[in-house]
Amino acid sequence: MFGRGGAAARMRGRNDGGAQKRRVLVTVCALVVMFSAISLYHGSFFGNRTNKSVVEETFDPTASGWAANLAAGIRGESGRGREVVGADVKAVKDEVEEEVEEKEEVAGEKDAFAEKLEGNDDESGADERTSEDGAPKSFPVCDAQYTENIPCLDLAMNKKLKLKLNHSVMEHYERHCPPSDHRLNCLIPPPPNYKVAIRWPKSRDEVWQSNVPHTFLATEKSDQHWMVVNGQKVNFPGGGTHFPNGADKYISNVAKMLKDPEGNLSMGGKIRTVLDVGCGVASFGAYLLPLDIIAMSLAPNDVHQNQIQFALERGIPATLGVLGTKRQPFPSKSFDLAHCSRCRIEWHQRDGILLLEVDRLLRPGGYFVWSAPPAYREDPEDQQIWKEMTALVTSMCWTVAAHQDQTVIWQKPLTNDCYEQRPEGQAPPLCKATDPDSAWNVPMEACITPLTDEVRTVEPWPKRLLAPSPRLDELRIDDKKYLSDTSIWRRRVEFYWKTLKAANQVEQNSVRNIMDMNANYGGFAAALRDKDLPVWVMNVVPSAGPNTLGIVYDRGFIGSLHNWCEAFSTYPRTYDLLHAWSVFSDIEKENCSIEDLLLEMDRILRPMGIVIIRDKADMVDRVSKYLTALRWSSWHQVVEADKDGLSDGDEKILFARKELWQPEDVL
Numbered sequence: 001m002f003g004r005g006g007a008a009a010r011m012r013g014r015n016d017g018g019a020q021k022r023r024v025l026v027t028v029c030a031l032v033v034m035f036s037a038i039s040l041y042h043g044s045f046f047g048n049r050t051n052k053s054v055v056e057e058t059f060d061p062t063a064s065g066w067a068a069n070l071a072a073g074i075r076g077e078s079g080r081g082r083e084v085v086g087a088d089v090k091a092v093k094d095e096v097e098e099e100v101e102e103k104e105e106v107a108g109e110k111d112a113f114a115e116k117l118e119g120n121d122d123e124s125g126a127d128e129r130t131s132e133d134g135a136p137k138s139f140p141v142c143d144a145q146y147t148e149n150i151p152c153l154d155l156a157m158n159k160k161l162k163l164k165l166n167h168s169v170m171e172h173y174e175r176h177c178p179p180s181d182h183r184l185n186c187l188i189p190p191p192p193n194y195k196v197a198i199r200w201p202k203s204r205d206e207v208w209q210s211n212v213p214h215t216f217l218a219t220e221k222s223d224q225h226w227m228v229v230n231g232q233k234v235n236f237p238g239g240g241t242h243f244p245n246g247a248d249k250y251i252s253n254v255a256k257m258l259k260d261p262e263g264n265l266s267m268g269g270k271i272r273t274v275l276d277v278g279c280g281v282a283s284f285g286a287y288l289l290p291l292d293i294i295a296m297s298l299a300p301n302d303v304h305q306n307q308i309q310f311a312l313e314r315g316i317p318a319t320l321g322v323l324g325t326k327r328q329p330f331p332s333k334s335f336d337l338a339h340c341s342r343c344r345i346e347w348h349q350r351d352g353i354l355l356l357e358v359d360r361l362l363r364p365g366g367y368f369v370w371s372a373p374p375a376y377r378e379d380p381e382d383q384q385i386w387k388e389m390t391a392l393v394t395s396m397c398w399t400v401a402a403h404q405d406q407t408v409i410w411q412k413p414l415t416n417d418c419y420e421q422r423p424e425g426q427a428p429p430l431c432k433a434t435d436p437d438s439a440w441n442v443p444m445e446a447c448i449t450p451l452t453d454e455v456r457t458v459e460p461w462p463k464r465l466l467a468p469s470p471r472l473d474e475l476r477i478d479d480k481k482y483l484s485d486t487s488i489w490r491r492r493v494e495f496y497w498k499t500l501k502a503a504n505q506v507e508q509n510s511v512r513n514i515m516d517m518n519a520n521y522g523g524f525a526a527a528l529r530d531k532d533l534p535v536w537v538m539n540v541v542p543s544a545g546p547n548t549l550g551i552v553y554d555r556g557f558i559g560s561l562h563n564w565c566e567a568f569s570t571y572p573r574t575y576d577l578l579h580a581w582s583v584f585s586d587i588e589k590e591n592c593s594i595e596d597l598l599l600e601m602d603r604i605l606r607p608m609g610i611v612i613i614r615d616k617a618d619m620v621d622r623v624s625k626y627l628t629a630l631r632w633s634s635w636h637q638v639v640e641a642d643k644d645g646l647s648d649g650d651e652k653i654l655f656a657r658k659e660l661w662q663p664e665d666v667l
């Protein structure tokens, strides 16, 4: 059941069949489409601008240089229970092997698709598509099979490049970006009948089926109430494998275990940032929102893929990720609480490397909530797991904060004292060389990230929103600079909002999922919070710049490190608003193409979504020439930015709004 995302286009036409029949067809279709996807994955997504050909015939598998570090054992959430876990891993491997065979069988497909794409290319012709100033007049539309394309998390691409990835450590679910000559250079079309997303807060409980046309989980998880198909909509009753009676009751039970008198997991603002690993459709995260808790819900693009796509379609913060061999793209000490219910991760394996990564991400005194049968069951296998898990967490100096039935809550220490008192040679060792906050393409290590000597806890939420973060010192940023940043962004965001309102470009709750592509200290998100809008912000800190993401987390927001020369780990059409401050200038300094970045922004932007690009005036002028080609011409406006403490007055701001289009409109 791999790669169903890539197979969306084909599946859709056949979804009206019976349930069993559908399963078989889906598998076959997935394999067929996956092969086509592989054979078609050419052209330049981020690369060579002069190569207008979308298809080319050769590639060099050695051109890519990843696929080295191995390690692990996440298995994605499943309701089928732990008993079948081992079998699952094997099944997954078998499927992958089958895939390869199938692909060879359907080799004929490749040429048909290649010709089709080449045909398109010939018709439009590179010369006609490019205007005199070098900006294209139009971009081709990608084939329908790419409606859910995620360039760096594409199993078909891994195959195409013949990457040797260790499945037992989930390496195939980690990021592997296509080399420049294998990038698409076209606009990702929405699926047929795509509709403007249902608005928050209604979207928490229902989404359009046509927007995320995967009802597999509804049948697969029918007994667990993850989701229910209801006419043109898919409903989310709030269930999960571990909480068939609803996430809200489960959450309040966790809070009671931690002795919050009101059963409010926020615990007076002590808990604000949460990491949910193996999050299903993110109902846990959804039901934390009323408690003013924000969760980063994480799941791989796996057998239960599209979980993250559903989460984002619902307006719940989420991102694609897997605990495999590399650190999560988050700094150390970011989360007040981490959660894993039936997430089927074998934490005690591989010297505890995965749990040690969670430990890195937890704040001093942070909690890890683990809900799984070994926490209570009596059978020998579960008891063995429980024993090993207990030994591991004890060696990591975690203590039991509460234990009830299937749920155990451990707490990370506040200081290094316990680590220092461990017997000589006790595993896991303390980490030595690596910067604990460095997390972009950094391999995980089975070691404990030591804490700083001084205990510096963050203020309770919402006080921490504006209070200078304890990490400012570490980064040698003075409080004044931080506070002035906050007030500059307050003014800037005020202006953005006024402009959008004046142009009638924001409707009631039409903006929910926001990405700040260069978040710095999180001032943009903080200003939005002030406005009391029903939005959440994915704060991205570019991997090439100073690593300020810890400050963003310290003030109670979530975000990710990222390199904007590559595609982001999310599905197409997942953000309502993208804010790019200085991102274009910055990536050009790294010799990456602004055209590729524009196509990536278009991929992740929802139809009718808004972009705000703030950059050097000449950069904004260059970017503006692409609006028609990108079909971002629903509305646009360019204004000169006022001089302020972050800008010397040579900046412009481009506002633009993406159209809602279908491939047939573009011909």
Ligand SMILES: *[C@@H]1O[C@H](CO)[C@@H](O)[C@H](O)[C@H]1NC(C)=O
Pocket (backbone or CB within 6 Å): 070, 071, 072, 166, 167, 168, 169
């Ligand atoms: C995959 O990783 C595991 C765990 O590190 C290791 O034992 C195994 O040998 C690796 N397999 C391959 C094919 O490299």
Ligand SMILES: *[C@@H]1O[C@H](CO)[C@@H](O)[C@H](O)[C@H]1NC(C)=O
Pocket (backbone or CB within 6 Å): 264, 265, 266, 267, 268, 269, 290, 291, 292
């Ligand atoms: C829980 O507590 C937080 C702040 O600590 C508050 O904002 C929220 O409204 C509370 N939620 C409920 C349901 O009481």
Ligand SMILES: *[C@@H]1O[C@H](CO)[C@@H](O)[C@H](O)[C@H]1NC(C)=O
Pocket (backbone or CB within 6 Å): 589, 590, 591
């Ligand atoms: C970008 O290209 C220029 C000219 O080829 C080179 O001098 C520079 O070092 C490159 N910069 C980066 C970050 O690769």
